[in-house]
Amino acid sequence: MDALTAALHRYWGVSAFRPLQREAVVAFLEGRDVLVILPTGAGKSVTYQLPPVCQEGPAVTVVVSPLISLAKDQVNAACERGLECEVYNSTVAEGRKAAIVSDLCSGAPSMQLLYTTPESLALPLLRDALKEARSSCTLRFAIDEAHCVSQWGHDFRPAYLALQSLREDFPGAPFLACTATATQRVKDSIIQSLGLKSPVILESSFNRPNISYEMRHKGLMGKGSRAAALKDLVKLIQAQQGSTGIVYAHQRKTCDWLAAKLGNAGVDAAAYHAGRDASERSRAQAQWMDGAFDCIVATVAFGMGVDKADVRWVVHWDAPNSLEGYSQESGRAGRDGLPCKAIMYTSRKHLNQMRNMEVGDRRGSAEAVGDLALTACCRRKALLAYFGEKRGRCEPPEELCDFCRDPKALAAMVAKLDTKAELAAANGLQVDDERADSGESEDESPPLADKENPKGLSSPTQDRGPAQKRAKKPPGAVWEPACKLPGSAAPQSSQSGKQGAKRSVQLGRRGVSSKEYLADVTPAAASLLPCQDRADSGPTKLPANSSGTGEGKQAGMSCMLRNAGQSSAGPRYITGLRRKGFVPPLKALKRDLGSS
């Protein structure tokens, strides 16, 4: 056994490194800057905790962590392993802080890890002590959750920007930045903001093969969709037979409401959000960790750094704000590598609300979530494509997503969603799921307004200056299931029309088969249906009696549709619609969808 493996065994009790851990430790020990991008639960903390314990002479890794609670948990875990650990933040008593400073300046610090926050690291007392320490010991800096430094990231913390001055003060110290989620833009931003010098970039696939992804649409759950969705959720949780899970909701009151409703239905559930006081929160977390609750119903305030290996399912009751967030939150399931589920409940209304409220750098986040949720596509492929990974659909032994389990059923469901939206828009109505969902608005203000920031810091999402205008969509706009994510099942027809070209589709009461109708409104979905007469390209020509001068025109059903499968910006607009005389071909549609 080599020295590194021996140290891993001694402190972690395991005798093999996980992928890229060893490479990161070696590079960090050699004094290189390192960027580690590994999925949640991959063991990133080993990469910066191990170096100080496996070198001769005094060495301290200063670990910058965004949350005090997160640092506390990590320090406890590290101390239990036998590492010499200290924590320096605003909650620490002055006497303790003085002891830490004096240890750093002693010429041979006894600590191996010093957990702190960006704010505390900016204070002259600690900064000067570290400057003093570097002459007598090896200093290294580890920036945990490094995506917080990026304004493009989903969890930007302005305080992280103060870390820029670290490089100036400690030009010779190696930096290791780690995160579980980073698009190329975020990676570039981390390297630039922290001033990483020719960093060794260690990145593994974001893929979590043991997670099966699934979307459920509240709008398709019938009238009173909130009650129906709740019933569905209870059934889902009960089917997990007492295994542990997390339900994420946007708002605190939704968490309280859901926890109470689940409790009434016999599910042991605790609510966790920043509106509860710290002791209630940590009690709820501890009880959930111990298995006293099947389920914790939480806002995004919960989860960062929670190291519970056997979370078998993560439910999003509301669509997440971004795919980065989704990846992190769903990634809390199955850290033990065993099969687990990530299930997202969505509603078109909520997605549209989120999209309409995005400002500045955040624009596009909800759009990406909507594209994932409202498109017939392999969820894994699409999610990974968002992070720049090209790959095929789920393949065993990976857990299959809902699309890969049954593409036809999923395509039919998406077709149903699109058709509902378009028929409702055609009739000048709200989309059904929006109407049904509106019951939920009684306890929900606009989704982003109450997004939690456990540190109470501002972020681009929350800092809406007067100059920042919300990007309102025109009334009547519905979600365009444009299959924009590269993983989506857009038709790859060689005959597909000119990129970005609009198609004019004439729909009418007679002469248009439901199959054609489906093919026209959702080409992506229709490509998966047994639909022989699907028109893939160019302006769709419908039978004479329904087009041009036919009844279709009389009925005023002229829709301008973007050709699905092509990259197109903005929503799909339905224009020139007249309600009178239009009878939706629902019977035929239902027959085709096989859902009487």
Ligand SMILES: Nc1ncnc2c1ncn2[C@@H]1O[C@H](COP(=O)(O)OP(=O)(O)OP(=O)(O)O)[C@@H](O)[C@H]1O
């Ligand atoms: N080589 C290894 N073999 C087995 N278990 C390991 C190994 N390395 C780390 N672990 C364990 O994996 C779990 C997750 O590790 P860690 O908390 O470092 O993950 P992480 O990548 O930081 O996750 P997150 O991004 O969610 O914070 C811990 O319980 C840790 O002890």
